Amino acid sequence: MKLLIFISLLAVFCDAALRHDRFPDDFLFGTATASYQIEGGWNADDKGENIWDRMTHTRPEVIKDRSNGDDAADTYNNYKRDVEMMRELGLDAYRFSLSWSRILPNGLANKVSEAGVAFYNNYINEMLAYNITPMVTLYHWDLPQKLQDLGGFASPYFPEWFENYAKVVFTQFGDRVKYWITFNEPREICYQGYGYVEKAPILNITDVGTYYCAKNLVLGHARAYHVYNDLFKPTQGGECGITISVNWMGPLTDSEEDLYAAEIKRQADWGIFAEPIFSEQGGFPKEFSEIVAKKSAEQGYPSSRLPAFTEEEREYVRGASDFFGVNHYTANLISANEYKGNWPVPSMYADVDVGTYVPPEWVPAASSWLKLAPNSIFNALTHLHNRYNGPVFYITENGWSQLLEEGYEDDSRIAYYRAALNSVLDCLHAGVDLRGYMAWSLMDNFEWMQGYTERFGLYEVDFTSPQKTRTPRKSAFVYKHIISTRAIDPDYEPDTRTMWIDEGH
Numbered sequence: 001m002k003l004l005i006f007i008s009l010l011a012v013f014c015d016a017a018l019r020h021d022r023f024p025d026d027f028l029f030g031t032a033t034a035s036y037q038i039e040g041g042w043n044a045d046d047k048g049e050n051i052w053d054r055m056t057h058t059r060p061e062v063i064k065d066r067s068n069g070d071d072a073a074d075t076y077n078n079y080k081r082d083v084e085m086m087r088e089l090g091l092d093a094y095r096f097s098l099s100w101s102r103i104l105p106n107g108l109a110n111k112v113s114e115a116g117v118a119f120y121n122n123y124i125n126e127m128l129a130y131n132i133t134p135m136v137t138l139y140h141w142d143l144p145q146k147l148q149d150l151g152g153f154a155s156p157y158f159p160e161w162f163e164n165y166a167k168v169v170f171t172q173f174g175d176r177v178k179y180w181i182t183f184n185e186p187r188e189i190c191y192q193g194y195g196y197v198e199k200a201p202i203l204n205i206t207d208v209g210t211y212y213c214a215k216n217l218v219l220g221h222a223r224a225y226h227v228y229n230d231l232f233k234p235t236q237g238g239e240c241g242i243t244i245s246v247n248w249m250g251p252l253t254d255s256e257e258d259l260y261a262a263e264i265k266r267q268a269d270w271g272i273f274a275e276p277i278f279s280e281q282g283g284f285p286k287e288f289s290e291i292v293a294k295k296s297a298e299q300g301y302p303s304s305r306l307p308a309f310t311e312e313e314r315e316y317v318r319g320a321s322d323f324f325g326v327n328h329y330t331a332n333l334i335s336a337n338e339y340k341g342n343w344p345v346p347s348m349y350a351d352v353d354v355g356t357y358v359p360p361e362w363v364p365a366a367s368s369w370l371k372l373a374p375n376s377i378f379n380a381l382t383h384l385h386n387r388y389n390g391p392v393f394y395i396t397e398n399g400w401s402q403l404l405e406e407g408y409e410d411d412s413r414i415a416y417y418r419a420a421l422n423s424v425l426d427c428l429h430a431g432v433d434l435r436g437y438m439a440w441s442l443m444d445n446f447e448w449m450q451g452y453t454e455r456f457g458l459y460e461v462d463f464t465s466p467q468k469t470r471t472p473r474k475s476a477f478v479y480k481h482i483i484s485t486r487a488i489d490p491d492y493e494p495d496t497r498t499m500w501i502d503e504g505h
């Protein structure tokens with residue numbers, strides 16, 4: 001009898017393990033943040049000005065609450081408290097970004113700030129003291145203003161500036177940092193910074209640099225990857241990848257037109273950045289390239305507005321990544337003929353020329369673009385897995401916004417995280433090589449054009465208090481429970497509001 005019970009328990013256990021009802025022990029659970037959104041200290045020591053400093057100081061009206069990241073959550077002075085929060089949650093890893101102009105005040109590598117390097121050394125060492133693995137993004141949207149004045153991402157010098165910056169960073173921190181992400185979200189950098197939608201550097205021109213930005217960014221990524229691979233990896237032994245924002249773009253109907261429209265939307269949205277690096281053939285996506293070339297000719301341009309890679313560049317970029325970082329938040333349904341916007345010509349949006357639809361039953365967050373879309377992580381990751389021959393993935397951002405008034409009781413965030421992590425389990429079950437998940441965000445922060453009006457934090461931050469006091473929300477307790485049990489208990493309800501640090505952290 002005992003043997004029978006033992007065998008059936010073993011069968012249940014093995015089945016659960018095979019079905020990935022639990023997250024593997026070596027799966028990296030973390031949270032993510034970005035320098036401009038949390039650090040503050042905008043002019044501390046010899047830090048240089050960046051494009052968000054310049055924009056928020058000269059055009060405060062473009063930010064919803066006229067705020068800025070001058071102080072933000074003041075991580076510059078509070079980094080020990082941040083690491084304490086990581087320990088409270090029991091994180092395996094923490095993704096954060098470096099402020100380029102804090103390390104290189106004028107963007108160029110001829111002057112390195114000792115104070116800037118010291119700050120990041122302290123931050124990294126504090127994490128490592130508690131076994132928290134740093135995952136470091138080199139660029140999360142805060143370009144040194146000096147480089148913007150020289151043309152920014154649209155300049156042909158950009159790849160070289162980025163390589164030089166990367167070399168400094170790998171030299172200073174590579175003995176301890178083993179996960180490197182070159183860029184956060186090329187789509188947002190190029191399309192929102194240099195295209196139609198306004199974000200820093202707020203050029204107020206349409207389209208001029210969109211696709212030049214895309215090409216220079218991809219080349220900059222490849223240069224940093226090769227420098228790391230050739231000069232640093234042999235002794236430091238880490239990994240270098242890129243994070244691309246991938247929301248699921250499925251067809252509105254099964255019609256051939258909608259299927260094709262969704263494919264073009266995917267090619268424009270993330271394929272333009274992913275295809276050159278992760279596809280077997282390299283280069284920009286075929287159909288989208290043909291569309292832009294055709295429209296450019298009709299518009300009277302002497303050549304395509306999407307500059308092609310030379311054969312040598314294509315080979316240099318192809319395969320230049322150890323992993324695919326995915327920022328995933330939501331989904332859209334794509335239509336060939338319905339729900340189209342009125343886009344300026346020329347622009348990437350007019351080039352794509354499809355409609356996007358969001359079903360009303362998808363629960364909305366506080367951010368207008370964010371809805372709880374069913375199975376969207378599974379749809380996006382299995383698609384990428386199939387298209388790019390099974391690369392290693394990390395989800396480098398995923399999270400949910402609320403309005404400040406919602407405070408501790410963030411049940412909609414908990415529902416979102418549970419749905420997302422169930423989708424992660426489905427990915428593991430389907431054989432996707434997904435090795436980690438970083439929740440956005442550890443704490444409330446400066447949400448770009450929305451200022452402090454939209455809150456993504458597991459910890460609430462009181463930005464009016466001198467210490468920028470951090471208080472855990474209900475979701476922080478739920479995430480902690482998921483990490484420690486490596487499983488999702490849909491009924492878990494925290495019975496305390498007081499955080500604690502488990503032994504070993």
Ligand SMILES: C[C@H]1O[C@@H](Oc2ccc([N+](=O)[O-])cc2)[C@H](O)[C@@H](O)[C@H]1O
Pocket residue numbers: 034037184185188245247327329330369397440447448456
């Ligand atoms: C909340 C985080 O958003 C990340 O950027 C975006 C912005 C918009 C979408 N979208 O689907 O429309 C996805 C991701 C950003 O990387 C991070 O800094 C946060 O602001």
